[in-house]
Amino acid sequence: MPRITCRLPRPSALAEMSLFAGLACPCLVLVACLLVPGVQAQQQEASDAWNIEDPHAPTVPLSFTATEGTWISTDVSPDGERIVFDLLGHIYEMPFDGGTATPLTQGRSWNILPRYSPDGSKVAFTSDRSGTEELWVLDLATQELQKISEMTVPVVRPTWAATGEALYGTSLEQDGSSKALRFNLFGESQEISSGITFQPITQLEEDPAEARLFFEHLDQQLHSSGARIKTYDMETGEIQVYRERPGGAFNPTLSPDGRTLAYGNRDDQRTVVVVHDLNTRQERVVVDGLDRDHQEYGPYYYGVSPNISWHPNGQELVLARGGKIVAVNVATEVVREIPFEALVDREVSETMRFEYSFPEGETRAWAYRWAHRTPAGIVFEALGDIWIVEDGVPRNLTGSPAHETSPVVDADRGLLYYASWTDAGWGQVHRRPLGGGPPSVVAERHSQYGSLALGPDGTLAFVRGKSHLADGGRLETEEEFELVTLGQ
Structure with a gap:
């Protein structure tokens, strides 16, 4: 695929991304102690000995039976x-x-x-x-x-x-x-x-x-x-x-x-x-x-x-x-x-988060994923959004704050399907008109989604899993997953 210049839909946006984009493993993960350099330095000034029992970052209580x-x-x-x-x-x-x-x-x-x-x-x-x-x-x-x-x-x-x-x-x-x-x-x-x-x-x-x-x-x-x-x-x-x-x-x-x-x-x-x-x-x-x-x-x-x-x-x-x-x-x-x-x-340290500054206007993407040719044009993912190239010109089909993956196109019905992830909303599968219009959610159970595919009759199939699907991980890395189909 030739290099494509993409115009970002969110100029000057600061995206807050968590250290863990999704569920890191099929079991519950507790971060018992998370060191931040500034906090660590202050702690060492206040005490001669570092103690794992002392909180070294903001914490939240976790209590249940x-x-x-x-x-x-x-x-x-x-x-x-x-x-x-x-x-x-x-x-x-x-x-x-x-x-x-x-x-x-x-x-x-x-x-x-x-x-x-x-x-x-x-x-x-x-x-x-x-x-x-x-x-x-x-x-x-x-x-x-x-x-x-x-x-x-x-x-x-x-x-x-x-x-x-x-x-x-x-x-x-x-x-x-x-x-x-x-x-x-x-x-x-x-x-x-x-x-x-x-x-x-x-x-x-x-x-x-x-x-x-x-x-x-x-x-x-x-x-x-x-x-x-x-x-x-x-x-x-x-x-x-x-x-x-x-x-x-x-x-x-x-x-x-x-x-x-x-x-x-x-x-x-x-x-x-x-x-x-x-x-x-x-x-x-x-x-x-x-x-x-x-x-x-x-x-x-x-x-x-x-x-x-x-x-x-x-x-x-x-x-x-x-x-x-x-x-x-x-x-x-x-x-x-x-x-x-x-x-x-337990006391659980809050998730470490970083702010990433996105460039304004146009930028060149160096990684394209899930690229495939459709009657409407070449559809692919870049920079966390779903794009289509029509007559050599890229157009952003989603432009949302979510991290989006696995696009598939139903050309006969003019529909785009894709998976997404946000820390607040977890994983979802969306459907939206290829020509534009608001998306609708077709799967939203708290999980991760990927590997979308369409059958000849328009039946949608996708994998619902637990660990690496949100960032495009391979299916063989999944310890447990479900294959889900949705008819038209």
Whole structure:
């Protein structure tokens, strides 16, 4: 397409654009602390030490009672009476049969991936309360907090040694490498991952009967085999691949009797849990529909899926599925919900916004998208508006403050369809006369829209998704979407 000079419909306009144009991911995202250079400088003048609990930008309160969530990690107490789980950056505890959850952490810090100690008296978890992710332990009787990993780099995803006298975790080094570490409760560390560097090593699960560690190693692309479960011999230091399969093998979780390994797998588009007999190597899927794992997103140092856990009786797995916490009977595969009510009470930093100055009059666009030839002319998107070129002259068809994408033309009926996004109005699909006139909204449910197409009979089809459609992202980046059709 030749270069086209476009006359902007909004001379001297200042467009206020949010840092995130749309929904960044299918789960609720909370920005716990957002640093602004000027505010940070003032804060440092007022205090000798930076504290994550201090607000460093304007905040708004967020308070509600949650009965569901995404990417919830669970653990069952050794006596089988309690469940600990994370939700929106805090740790909660509730009775095993469900009910009102008690928050174990408060404030602005981000706290995730809880694990009970073998005697049930403590909970280990990952927290950024010291300014970076570290391993922390909460004494449930005294409520005393202890930082275990005294490191200068992030350390995440704690698991307990069988004796309860040490924790395992994964560090993210400054050169981008990943190390598996063992910490005693005084913070002294021992590296146990010699020879494995830049691929994440997470979910270290001790098997004391065999003097080995199972762990998840994301060292293969998903199209190859995905994550693999490996073992580390605690006597010889030898590392071997234990389980690999199409769709990956991740999040190894050993049963209380040490005979069965539960782990995650991607079965086509579903994330499932497999139970694997360590003696016979026989295995089967016991539940599907878990929150989608993150294998295809490259190095992910928190692990590719949330924690799952065994009940001490070895008969049930407790995990998050479909926004709920559930117990899965391993023998019968019956799933039952464990309902919860958790008070979410946080301060959320306001979205950072920037002002962009648009040039006045005419300007040259350097990027054209969704360009296609129609009987009326060439239709395309540039500078967030929909244009048509008629006899070599561009004409703005929309000229609105919204960010508009995915234009299609019904030439027989003289109609233009397109998707739009604004922070205030969210996503919409519009129809307007090609020759001019006000638009009408044909789809406005709070979502993002894209990939519009027209059938020969004028039927409109489009994708309704959750993450990257508003800025023209590719469909393969969508984790979940709907294909919608609207007849004339």
